[in-house]
Amino acid sequence: MEQIKRFVKKFRFISYRVAFLYMVIVIFMMLQIGYQFHLLVQGLAPLWPLITMTLATVLFLLYVFGRIAAPYQRSEKFVRRFLDGYVMTDFKEYQLPLLTPNTEMQLEKMEQIFHSPKVFDLNKRQAQYLALQNQINPHFLYNTLESIRSEALIAGLDSVADMTEALATFFRYTISKVENLVSVEEELENCKTYFRIQQYRFGSRLQMHIDYREEEWEEIIHCRIPKLTLQPILENSIIHGTELKIGTGNLRIQFERTERRLIIRISDDGIGMDENTLLELNKKLRKDSSAVSYQQSETKGGIALANVNNRIHLIFGEEYGMHVYSIEGEGTDVEIVLPAIMSDREIKNRGIFQ
Template structure:
């Protein structure tokens, strides 16, 4: 056991696989010897049934095409018109003239169809008009008046009659067995029978259908027969006895409840299956010689032995591939760990197996997640420290004291009639009251707009009619959730940096619209704009901001980066600010956040 444990992994796999494969091959050969014969026989019956069913269905489809052709002939206006002329004719010459007119019409129907040997038109009194592809056809076999009358009775219950194969009279080199497809010709629109059309099909065309079947492994040995219920062989692949008196099959076979078994045909023992067509009434019989089954059994036995030998040769390759598959994820993990060592913490293992390597991969991913979480916690602690410093600065001025003082100023100003001072004090008090709430608590878009209104009232006392503020916000968006103090600073930036030098005509437009699950808010001014160098700096700062680079734009007074990072921290990296500006034309700041509707009453509770 000790020496076994000291062996290489590839050696262990080779020896183990060799013993197992030899055992499996031996047991398989023994089981195959006792059970293979019946299995092959059952498989042959199953395959034969499939072939007979497929071939029967193909013949049905083939005959459907013939039915469509005969229908087209029966309703053709030229055929109908010439038959009317025949019945109107009073002498034999006029009747023969009808035949000359029918000949090109029948030619047009039969020429494109290679399987059509000839087309015959019968009148009710037994007169025949025929077009044949045979160069010098002998006089055709015509139907008697009794047969035509019997056709009329049959057509009352079925649309067509199939006459089994017979040899059409022709020169020896052009002779062929044909099947006649007979249907009535009815007068349109009265549906009165005025004649019959017989489409004669060359049964050799069935060979083309047979070559399309998917039984290529046994097509050289199997026999395909189409047999009527009376036992007449309509078609047999490779045979010239079709339709003759010698080609008679035991019709009692089709009366049995079992459609498979063994029989003797032409001094050869066969396995047979048959399928009866509900469309044509013919029986498709598949015959497979029994000696082919024995040869197939021996061939499979030889294959099993060869496969066993090949299996032994492939064991070395399989053991090598398996060991390689084991080492592949380990090597992949080593490469990813090297990248993590260089600072790339996005390297994750994608191995999802439940074995040891899968568990090792999950532990590796959990370790990287823990490291990333610790880095994020350090960033949040840094951010909390900066917020604490800002709060300390705010705490130096008591906002409640300022708020109460402004309310006192408002009351005294109104008592003494100084309405302008009272209005400024009221707006400023509103600004302080809005700012005293929790900065991180979301508010409704309606509250933020009211806050912008208080701010702009104060600015109007400063700038007069030089500035205008316009809102284009649908009513259904007023209850959207938004972080506090994200829009008002953008309006303040527009006033202080975009419009401060304009003597008149200054305009700020605040618009909001919803696109899918996102809420987009734009603040646009028609001021002096931002020069290209400064715009590039601001744009790059917003695009590449991160937690350790929280730099405020001191020159502009209000930190766009501060708002941008607050939005990304709260909603995710895919949201934030976008800046667009052209000198002289103005500036547009776009704010994108997810659309979250606040139900009525929730914003009041939050306040």
């Protein structure tokens, strides 16, 4: 009884009604083949109606499978992923089968919404919020920091002056630099500044190493990456990885360049994370945690990584992004894969920010 109820309930959907209709047609055709075969055996009909009927059934089945069932399954997969929260950036690329002209328009509208500058700006601002936590008037901040630095120099407190200078440089990059894509060199410089500030806190307990292949370095530093890609991850590594570790913490930023990709790996030898936390984190990175669904991610933690990853998805597409490897007690590696973009022309050619 329960099964019948469930079956009837499914009939609310047109897809089930269409599938049922096809089933009825196929059964009817099979019966026809059987009937024709019976007539042939009895010697009451020639061979050609049986051949025609069989051919028609095979062609019908092939058509239904190739042109309706398979595209429908693809479309279902797309919708399921969308509902699961995966990032969908380029709707046209998926070549979805469309039900009506209105469905096409509906998809175009969705694409416009997801590609709107507002969504991207919202994500970018989140990154700034994460860095600053509060909106502060930048000029007031720089002037104040400059005053502190002068006072410190007069008082002979060189370390305070240096720290203040680093802080001002860091804020200037974070708040005032307006470009969305910056060079690896600039981003790395910001990381070094941030690390300088942190070293005043941790001293020799914290070490940073930068690894690269000498022959690739010239090209790597000119690659363009989204602003504030590295520093939030470095910050995460310090706060959640090495800070809680007993003894010296080592941070490592490794760059690798292939023909089409730039691979950046930020590693720490801190406390790592357990399997479930890692699974959750990677799941979040795989799926959409954009500003549109921000509320959800905020409650579950890992905002900085999700934010950086989301900006990468929005700018370059879902093929690129971030993945975290970690073993509890051993450390964590964050691997970022980006397209190797060297010039503004390439940005234009790829249609980024258009």
